[in-house]
Structures are given as structure tokens and as C-alpha cells.
Amino acid sequence: MKTNPNTKTEITFDDFKAEVLNDYKLAVTSRECSLLGRREVLTGKAKFGIFGDGKEIPQIAWAKAFENGDFRSGYYRDQTFMMAIGELTIEQFFAGLYANTDLKEEPMSAGRQMGGHFATHSLDENGNWKNLTEQKNSSSDISPTAGQMPRLLGLAQASKIYRQVEGIDATNFSKSGNEIAWGTIGNASTSEGLFFETINAAGVLQVPMVISIWDDNYGISVHARHQTTKENISEILKGFQRNENEKGYEIFRVNGWNYPELMDTYQRAAKVSRKEHIPVMIHVQELTQPQGHSTSGSHERYKNQERLAWEAEYDCNVQMRQWIIANNIATDEELTALEREIKKAVREGKKAAWSAFINPIYAESKEVLGLLDQLASTSSNGVFIKKLKNDLEAIDEPLRRDLLSAARKALRYVVAESSPAKTNLQNWINNYINSVQQKYSSHLHSESKLNALNQSEILPTYDANAEEVDGRVVLRENFDAIFSNYPEALIFGEDAGYIGDVNQGLEGLQEKHGELRVSDTGIREATILGQGIGMAMRGLRPIAEIQYLDYIMYALQIMSDDLATLHYRTKGRQKAPLIVRTRGHRLEGIWHSGSQMGGVINLIRGIHVLVPRNMTKAAGFYNTLLDSDEPALVVECLNGYRLKEKLPNNIGKFKTPIGVVETIREGEDITLVSYGSTLRLVEQAAKELQEVGIDAEIIDVQSLLPFDLNHDIVKSIAKTNRVMVIDEDVKGGASAYILDQILNEQNAFEYLDSQPKTLAAKPHRPAYGTDGDYFSKPSVEDIFEAIYDVMHELSPADYPKLR
Numbered sequence: 001m002k003t004n005p006n007t008k009t010e011i012t013f014d015d016f017k018a019e020v021l022n023d024y025k026l027a028v029t030s031r032e033c034s035l036l037g038r039r040e041v042l043t044g045k046a047k048f049g050i051f052g053d054g055k056e057i058p059q060i061a062w063a064k065a066f067e068n069g070d071f072r073s074g075y076y077r078d079q080t081f082m083m084a085i086g087e088l089t090i091e092q093f094f095a096g097l098y099a100n101t102d103l104k105e106e107p108m109s110a111g112r113q114m115g116g117h118f119a120t121h122s123l124d125e126n127g128n129w130k131n132l133t134e135q136k137n138s139s140s141d142i143s144p145t146a147g148q149m150p151r152l153l154g155l156a157q158a159s160k161i162y163r164q165v166e167g168i169d170a171t172n173f174s175k176s177g178n179e180i181a182w183g184t185i186g187n188a189s190t191s192e193g194l195f196f197e198t199i200n201a202a203g204v205l206q207v208p209m210v211i212s213i214w215d216d217n218y219g220i221s222v223h224a225r226h227q228t229t230k231e232n233i234s235e236i237l238k239g240f241q242r243n244e245n246e247k248g249y250e251i252f253r254v255n256g257w258n259y260p261e262l263m264d265t266y267q268r269a270a271k272v273s274r275k276e277h278i279p280v281m282i283h284v285q286e287l288t289q290p291q292g293h294s295t296s297g298s299h300e301r302y303k304n305q306e307r308l309a310w311e312a313e314y315d316c317n318v319q320m321r322q323w324i325i326a327n328n329i330a331t332d333e334e335l336t337a338l339e340r341e342i343k344k345a346v347r348e349g350k351k352a353a354w355s356a357f358i359n360p361i362y363a364e365s366k367e368v369l370g371l372l373d374q375l376a377s378t379s380s381n382g383v384f385i386k387k388l389k390n391d392l393e394a395i396d397e398p399l400r401r402d403l404l405s406a407a408r409k410a411l412r413y414v415v416a417e418s419s420p421a422k423t424n425l426q427n428w429i430n431n432y433i434n435s436v437q438q439k440y441s442s443h444l445h446s447e448s449k450l451n452a453l454n455q456s457e458i459l460p461t462y463d464a465n466a467e468e469v470d471g472r473v474v475l476r477e478n479f480d481a482i483f484s485n486y487p488e489a490l491i492f493g494e495d496a497g498y499i500g501d502v503n504q505g506l507e508g509l510q511e512k513h514g515e516l517r518v519s520d521t522g523i524r525e526a527t528i529l530g531q532g533i534g535m536a537m538r539g540l541r542p543i544a545e546i547q548y549l550d551y552i553m554y555a556l557q558i559m560s561d562d563l564a565t566l567h568y569r570t571k572g573r574q575k576a577p578l579i580v581r582t583r584g585h586r587l588e589g590i591w592h593s594g595s596q597m598g599g600v601i602n603l604i605r606g607i608h609v610l611v612p613r614n615m616t617k618a619a620g621f622y623n624t625l626l627d628s629d630e631p632a633l634v635v636e637c638l639n640g641y642r643l644k645e646k647l648p649n650n651i652g653k654f655k656t657p658i659g660v661v662e663t664i665r666e667g668e669d670i671t672l673v674s675y676g677s678t679l680r681l682v683e684q685a686a687k688e689l690q691e692v693g694i695d696a697e698i699i700d701v702q703s704l705l706p707f708d709l710n711h712d713i714v715k716s717i718a719k720t721n722r723v724m725v726i727d728e729d730v731k732g733g734a735s736a737y738i739l740d741q742i743l744n745e746q747n748a749f750e751y752l753d754s755q756p757k758t759l760a761a762k763p764h765r766p767a768y769g770t771d772g773d774y775f776s777k778p779s780v781e782d783i784f785e786a787i788y789d790v791m792h793e794l795s796p797a798d799y800p801k802l803r
């Protein structure tokens, strides 16, 4: 079931009729899925449903203009489109509703996302790129409204890069940049900042992006009058329309129930966007929601009778049906027969999907019921176990949770017994958890051979008389090598282009590598991030620069919701190996001291978070990351660009390993754990402590996510028996995370002779000025005294109280 692309120039009436009927069939099939889908939720087989009913016809028109290599970045209403491009069958639609964890049955996310969140596979089962130019592509949906917009920008910009930058191997990704990135968004979601930010950026960048706005006048219950000025998004965006003298958008407006006009509009939109690389907006008006917003409510509560009657009349499928009859393409009877057939096919597809979902669980249930039976017959608590077994057996449609819950509870009845039946059940539980857990927890990170942790360290090497240079020069030389060695690498951000970034780590590189590869962007952190995500999804190696760590907050939502979850939510079938470069730590002032690492690391699990203490380490991280296929955030030390570092002679080659700590000072008395700029204060404090006879060992964490994979910190604690984590974040932030790792992952507890401590900043944001810093973040004296106090507790005679 697929729509035919509009390629023929001359067709017979019979061809035309067949095509129209095929389209109608698609629309009705999709509608029937929505109707039955809702019923599956109401009867309890599925948990939640959000469907594409009322948006069928425009999506068929869109699918006809969508070519191989093109990308979609859309939202939960697009099921008809997915069916029309041949990427969603009836069975798969229902598999998504049931949360089937088998990727073959549920290719969108293997049950990880609720239904209505669509995707295609960009990677094969080994994590290698497929040839994206030979398939129709859909980037994986996310639920936050307008969250699809930033990535859309990057998907579109990739075409521009492939068309205009020479030397990139585009085999798997592009044919001369002819691909369009197609977006969809609901009318109400255009109220989000991300929408406006993306629209503006695409107009500036002039990229082949076609955004369809599905306008049904509502966002759940909230009417357009509360959402959009003048209740009309294309009206207020008219200023974006290009004209003879100024670049901008092509803007179309079309009614969503008008099949022939939709066909025409989408063909025209595709033509201009594909050829000229022009962004296009299609405002599709007068759409409806036949079943309301989702299965969570009913729209009769907030739509009046008049609106409901209008929706019934202007339902796009109803209108298409009338048009077919009015134009003598088919008769009412023919269509009725067709509809009857479709209803049957959808019912059968639904049944098949349910069987595919439940049958493996039945088989697993049978196993565990047998084991429970055995256990009951050999245990003195047999009656209780029998009851557990009977209760499980009585569940008509058991879930895996039911199986495990019964099996684990049964073990409690035989805790004091030993029998082969008990061992069998224990083994079954362990194996079962291992295998089922994978269905839910795999692919947070790359499982391919390009996983960043497979990269081993290559140390920087130096000439005997190596020059001492500003740290930023080490970075600049290294970026120069990166852009020379990786034609697909590019960097962009505020001030990153012409002046070569605010600290000149990219000085002169735009001139050398071109404006498309080293470029300035507008002040728009979320879409800088999205640009990176989209380009990385199409085989480029973008480095998105966020000027200061303090301002990553604007991009954090999209890092958290989109980038960090992408590989996980597609069970490894999409990736965006985006490097996010920023700088932070230890400057002064509420918005220039970048210390909010606890927030960052807790929101972006799935992305590596690297905190190099100097620019050589930072450069080494970039080199590591470019040879791997995972996203990462690198936080350079804002106060380190002018500090002197030796210039390595293997620029572009040395690699800092990820997840590996470094002991930067050896000592016997206490282990100090820190990272980034704070280390310089810790090192100073350690020197001063040495003067009073306290010998501290200092460990640079370097990589917060992942954390000390070799468990080197606990080895140090086994020697010193004491630990303090020193951090410029607030208490409970990154220091709490680090201490949790040390205590719970590394089991340091047994080696500790003193209470493990954290030393962190005040709970307020850091105040401005030198004194503001002194009284906001841990100072050298604070560090000295905190450590001294630990030693005082141990031996008051040797270390009398300071104050």
C-alpha cells in the first residue's frame, strides 16, 4: 500500500482513476486504523492513542512529492504519510500501539515510543549507514511540540552543504543536494519559540525545507484565538515571503480537504524548493479531528455543535469521496464496496499484530507456569505458590511484568529451601530479566565498532624545544587539521566564522576552509543544536558551537529531548554523532560563570560530557570523537585560552580517551576529585597543604559521562582512605553525582576511614567580580580548610583547629 509518485506527464483516464482510487483507499485505510486504534485503547489492549484522522488527504499529496533521499521531520499526525511512502503497514501501526518490542514488527522504535512517533532506519543492524539516497527517510519523532523543528533545519542544510561543498563523499547521503527536508507541525505548536526560531533561521540560510502546518484550529482544547495572532499563521508570517529583490520563503495556503489543489500545491512546493533551495511554507487550513485530540479526552467537551457539524462536513475523506463521485471517477456503490474491503483488511491486520505481540509472551508464560508448577509440587509452601501460578494463568493477556512478578514472588516462599525446581526458577528469572531488560535499555550509546569508548589514547608528542603557546593556538591548529582531514566536518555558531570564535580558537579557519564549513550563525542556541542534529543525521560531522556554557540552557531542551534520546528511541537505527563545543567554568557573574554541570549531566544521558582541564586535552577529545559515532558535549575552560601550553607535534592525531580519569598529583593522605578550571585551585590548595604536612592526591575526572570506567578513583581511595569531591557547581549537582559514582558504582565505602565529603558552591548563582567569585565558589582557602578539617578530625593533635 503506497501512493504513486506523480512522475508521468500524460496519463489515461484509467490510470488517473486507478491512482485516485488508490489514494482514496489509503486515506480510508488510515482512517480505519485510527478508528480501530482508539477502540484498542478504550478496551485496554493499548495504553494511549494519538492518530492522524482528519489529516489524511494532504499527507497523500505530500507523499507524492516526496522523493528518495528526502527527509521528514514531523509529528504524531503523520501516519497517512508514512503509509503512503510505504513505511507503515496496518500491522506495524497496531504493533506500535501495543508497544511490540520486536523491531521487525514495530520498526519505529521497537515499542519504546508511544504509537504515532514515526521513523525509518538510517542504520543497519550493525550500526552502519544505509544508502539514504535510495530510500525515503523519516527522522524519529519526539513528543515535545515543535521539538521537530530545530532538527528539520539541519536536515535541510545538509542538502546545501552537499550541493556546495566539494570533496565530501556523499554516496550514502545525497545526490547533488537535491533532497528536501519536509517538516510538519500542528497549528497550535507554531506558538512555540522553536517554530519561530527555525522559520527565521531557514529563511536566513535559504535551505530546501518545506514545512506543512496542519491547521485544525485547535491545540487539544485551546482554540486558535488563544494561540495565534489573527488566528492565522501564514497571515502573520507574510513578511517572510520572498520577492524579486529579497530572499525569503514561498508561502502557500490550501484547504486540507481539497484533493486536486493539494496535489498541485505540493508539486509546486517541491519543485521550487528542490531546484532553487528555497524554504517553503504550506499552510494547510480547514482540517479536522474526527475523534478529537487523542484517546485521553473527547472533543465534544470543547467544540460546539456548529463546529462539530462543520468538521463532519469538511472531513477531508468525506470531501474526497464526494469529489470522486462528482467527477464520475467512481460511484457511491464502488466506493462503499471498497470501504467494506478496507474495513476487513484493517481488522485482519490488527488481529495479526495482536497475535505477533502476544504469542511470544504466551510462550514465555507457558515456561514460567511449568516452573511454578514444579516448584509448588516440591515446596512446603506449595499452596501459596500454586495460587500465584493460578492467578497468573487466569490472566487472559499477560504481560511480561505479570510473568516476572509471579516468578519473583514465588522465590520468597522457598527462601529457606533448596531444590532443583528452585534453581530452575532462579535461572529462568535471571535469564529472563537479562534478555527483556535489553529490549528496554539497549542503545543508549552506540553499540557499533565506532563507539567512542573503543578509541584508545594517543598521547600528544612534543619536539625537544616545543613552543609554549596560548591554549587557543593548540585548539586552532587542531581544528585546522580536523577540517583538512575530515571533509565532512564543519563548525558553526555565534562569532565562530569571520572572527574565528570569541577566543580565537578558529582564527583564520573560515578564510582557509570556506564560509560553509566555518560559519557564523544567528543568536539562536536551540536551532544551532538542531542544525547539528539534522546534519549529523545525514552523514556530516558537524560541530555546533554554543558560545558559553551558561547559554546552553536554551539548547538543553533539544539536547535532552532529541539528541540524547535519538539512538535509544530508534533502538540503534538512527544516530546523530554531533559534537557540541562550548566553554565555561570559573569566570564571574551570574551568567558568565558556567557551572551548572549537575543540571547538564542529569538531563543529557546518552551524550558524552567531557570537561578537559586544558586545550590539549580538549583537542584530544575532538580527535577521539571524530573517529567515533556518538554525540558529545565538550566544555572548554573559559579561563584557559591564554594560558600557556606546549604545542604538540602530532596535532590532529593525539587522542584523549573517554571515560578515563587522570591522576595529576600523587599523594598519600586524601584523594581530591575535581575537573575543569577548579582543578587549578585544587592544585594550588594541594601545594599549600603540603607545607603543613598534608599530602593530597588529585584526580582529574576529565569525563563526567561516562565516569571513570576503570574505577581508578577507588584504587586511589584504597591507598588514601579519604576522599573529597570539589566542584564549582551547587551542592547536590555534579559533586553529588561524582560521589554517588564513587560510593555506589565503585564501592569505596569499605576503604574509607573518614566521612566522604563534597565541597561545592553557594546555592545562589555566582556573583560578579573577584570578591563575588571568592564568596560564591570554593576558593583555595575553602579547599585548604575543608581538607585540613578532615585531617583535624583524624588527628587533632597534629592538625589543631584553624578557627
Ligand SMILES: Cc1ncc(C[n+]2csc(CCOP(=O)(O)OP(=O)(O)O)c2C)c(N)n1
Pocket: 077, 143, 144, 145, 185, 186, 187, 188, 189, 190, 214, 216, 218, 219, 220, 293
Ligand atoms: C512542549 C509540550 N507542551 C505540551 C504538550 C502536550 N500537547 C501535546 S499535543 C498538544 C497540542 C498540539 O496542537 P497542534 O500543534 O495544533 O497539533 P494537533 O494535535 O492539533 O494536530 C499539546 C498541548 C507537548 N506534547 N509538548
Ligand SMILES: [Mg+2]
Pocket: 186, 187, 188, 214, 215, 216, 217, 218, 219, 220
Ligand atoms: Mg491543531
